[in-house]
Amino acid sequence: MSPVPYDMTPAVAPVERSVTLLGATGSIGSSTVDLIRRARDRYRVEAVTAATNAAALAALARDLGAKFAAVADPALYDDLKRELSGSGIEAGAGPEALVEAARRPADWVMAAITGAASLKPTLAAADRGAIVALANKECLVCAGTLFMRRAAAAGATVLPVDSEHNAVFQSLASGRRAEVKRIVITASGGPFRTWPIERIRQATVEEALKHPNWSMGPKITIDSASMMNKGLEIIEAHHLFAASADEIDVLVHPQSIVHGGVEFVDGSMVAQIGPPDMRVPIAHCLAWPARMAGATRLSFDQLATLTFEAPDEVRFPALRLAKAAMTTGQGAPTVLNAANEIAVAAFLDRKIGFPHIAALVEATLDASAARGVLREPADPDEAVAVDHTARSLARDLLPEIAAKAF
Structure with a gap:
């Protein structure tokens, strides 16, 4: 098993690599597609998924010659099937179809589905021992101990796509x-x-x-x-x-x-x-352990002058909250992530102001601790349950937080 393989010398990349793109139409997925198109002779696409854009997903599946395409919204199955008509590409819809895409026999899986919906399909890829290029945060934030343990047991390789990791x-x-x-x-x-x-x-x-x-x-x-x-x-x-x-x-x-x-x-x-181009870390993971021409x-x-400074946790309290959640452990990071997603969505919808984001996250963490919600998820269903409970608490607290003056 090699979740993060520190010894990178002995492995040799295959001449052709089969790949699956979970979240193919998003920002990370689109950058990955761009790199694949630059080296079509090295990559064969097994499956692609998207959240709701059936038309874009079908066009991408046709272009890349994918064998399977799945959309997360089950109501869009007929739309996707119609868009794929005559192509010979199998269609699927709903959460189980995303898991099926991850289970397809691809050597390498880009895990770029955002939100808690990423956990089950990404874990399905890890469970079969695939190389998982991890581009979403939720798998590790919501269920890091569970995810890394399962990846280790299956002999999967987890490659971090985030530029920092x-x-x-x-x-x-x-x-x-x-x-x-x-x-x-x-x-x-x-x-x-x-x-x-x-x-x-x-x-x-x-x-x-x-x-x-x-x-x-x-x-x-x-x-x-x-x-x-x-x-x-x-x-x-x-x-x-x-x-x-x-x-x-x-x-x-x-x-x-x-x-x-x-x-x-x-x-x-x-x-x-x-x-500052995400295609650089994606290219590193896509070709690993070899290298490929970047974009x-x-x-x-x-280069201009490079400067560094310590972060200010007074002006940016979210950083302090995340550190505290990591120290608390168990389900605290899951609650942190869920509450933040609710808060960010509310801010984008102009229901709350910018400082209310951290305030809602902190209030949800406090409420979750008081109600005994901060338990360590033992399996994906428990992680999803903690996530759902935290979201519900955050929604309930939203009006109270929105009324606060800063």
């Missing part, structure tokens, strides 16, 4: 895990990095969606603005690299060139640098 993964190849003193993940700081707290409290949806470096979906862009994304990444790093809270640091690096690194016990520091390059003579 991928950077740490590459840096770890410079030494043994026992020689690691500290893991560092970087943060851009988002659009409000230099804003005073009073101005942040008045931030609009439009301002929060203006990320200075990365082009991402709305949810993760808001998480970057609140720095909840870094909090979730700390929890991910804990599970991916078997690291304690004391071994994980966050540094704000507004240029988004140094994505992460490792400090070893002898004082050496190894970091990975690259352009963009970084020229050293074009």
Whole structure:
């Protein structure tokens, strides 16, 4: 078993690799498709999935020559089947169809479904011993102990796609895990990095969606603005690299060139640098353990000054909440993630202000602890149950939090 394979020297990539794309029409999925199209002779697509866009999924399945396509919304089965008519591509719809896609015999699976809906299909891929390129946070945040244990038992390989964790993964190849003193993940700081707290409290949806470096979906862009994304990444790093809270640091690096690194016990520091383009870590995982031609390059003579600073947990309380949830453990990270999803959706719908996001998350964590909800999920169904309970609590608390003045 090799959830995160630190020894990267002996393996050789196959001449052709069969792949499945879970979340094929999203941002990560689209970047993966772009790379596959650049090397069509090296990749054979087994299955593709999407949440609701049946037409786009069908067009993608036809273009890539997929054998199976599944849409998460069961009501869209007829639409997908009609779009695939005459292609010979099998169609599926609903949560079980996503699991079926993950179980298809692909060597490599891109796990890019967002939200708690990602857990069961991604776990299904890991359970059959596939190489899982993990691009969603929820599998590790909601059920990290369960997921890594099951991946280990099946002999699966888990490759981190997030730019920060991928950077740490590459840096770890410079030494043994026992020689690691500290893991560092970087943060851009988002659009409000230099804003005073009073101005942040008045931030609009439009301002929060203006990320200075990365082009991402709305949810993760808001998480970057609140720095909840870094909090979730700390929890991910804990599970991916078997690291304690004391071994994980966050540094704000507004240029988004140094994505992460490792400090070893002898004082050496190894970091990975690259352009702020998700195709770079995706390409690393797609071709692993070999390398493939990337979409963009970084020229050293074009680099501006690189700066680093400590994060401010007063202006960005989401980071503090995530650290506390990781320390609490059990179901606390699941509740944190669920409440944050409800809060971000409410903010995007203009039902709450920006500071209410962290306030709702904290209130939901407190309510969950009081009601005994913070239990360790023993299986995917329990993880989903904790998630659903936390969402219900967050929705119930939403009017009270929305009425608070900041």
